[in-house]
Amino acid sequence: xxxNKLIPRLQNKDQKALExxxxxxxxxxxxxxxxxxxxxxxxxxxxxxVTDVFVTLWKNADNIIExxxxxxxxxxxxxxxxxxxxxxxxxQLLNIDDYDPExxxxxxxxxxxxxxxxxxxxxxxxxxxxxxxxxVRYYYYSQNTAKIAEVMNLNxxxxxxxxxxxxxxxxxxxxxxxxxx
Numbered sequence: 001x002x003x004n005k006l007i008p009r010l011q012n013k014d015q016k017a018l019e020x021x022x023x024x025x026x027x028x029x030x031x032x033x034x035x036x037x038x039x040x041x042x043x044x045x046x047x048x049x050v051t052d053v054f055v056t057l058w059k060n061a062d063n064i065i066e067x068x069x070x071x072x073x074x075x076x077x078x079x080x081x082x083x084x085x086x087x088x089x090x091x092q093l094l095n096i097d098d099y100d101p102e103x104x105x106x107x108x109x110x111x112x113x114x115x116x117x118x119x120x121x122x123x124x125x126x127x128x129x130x131x132x133x134x135x136v137r138y139y140y141y142s143q144n145t146a147k148i149a150e151v152m153n154l155n156x157x158x159x160x161x162x163x164x165x166x167x168x169x170x171x172x173x174x175x176x177x178x179x180x181x
Contacts, residue, residue, distance in 0.1 A: 003069040010061045022054050025070070027142055029053050029077045036081040045084060052080045116179070123173045131166040134159055 009017035033041065033049050041049065053076045057064075064072050124135055130152060137143045137151070145163065149156040 004066050007061075007064050007066060007069060010058070011064070013058075013061070018054065018058055021057070021069070021073075025073055026050060028070070029073060032074055032077040033081040033084075036078050037085055040085060041081070049077075049080050049084045052084075053077045056080065119174065119177060119179075120170070123170050126173075127166055127169060130154070131162045131169075134162050135166045135170075138163055 006017045006021055010021065029050050030046060033046050033053075037046070053073065056076050057073060060076075124132060127135065133152065134148055137148045138145070143151070145156055145159045148154070149159045152159070154162075
């Protein structure tokens with residue numbers, strides 16, 4: 001549904017409108033919070049902050065300006081993320097007893113994940129259109145095949161087959177680069 005139709009309903013305290021906004025914007029809000037926190041918040045902290053964003057939106061719905069819902073949500077998410085980080089760092093004391101040598105492995109895994117992500121971006125950039133656009137829409141923007149077919153004016157079965165072929169190309173290139181899949 002169009003944001004401009006949801007705003008007045010939200011301002012009239014229509015819970016269905018809030019539910020639709022939550023469904024539409026939760027991935028976006030999560031990404032904003034993760035990026036602002038630069039990975040310093042746990043999954044639980046991010047989820048809690050996402051909830052805070054939508055509670056704040058609900059309480060301040062009268063402040064939303066037409067055509068500005070996404071920007072307003074983004075501003076709330078950034079502010080809430082910074083507040084969460086600030087409150088955590090104010091209460092967080094380092095303790096030698098909290099050191100876990102297993103954390104060194106998670107740091108190593110994080111580095112490997114970043115390297116894999118870079119490899120994936122490079123491989124995807126080499127894939128020809130429209131397969132590249134389908135991969136990006138499906139994996140990076142979380143669009144389903146029906147939505148991709150609609151937006152790209154393609155048959156849904158065409159989208160599915162191009163998605164499968166693109167995945168096969170990516171898998172082959174990752175194996176060629178030494179990844180064990």
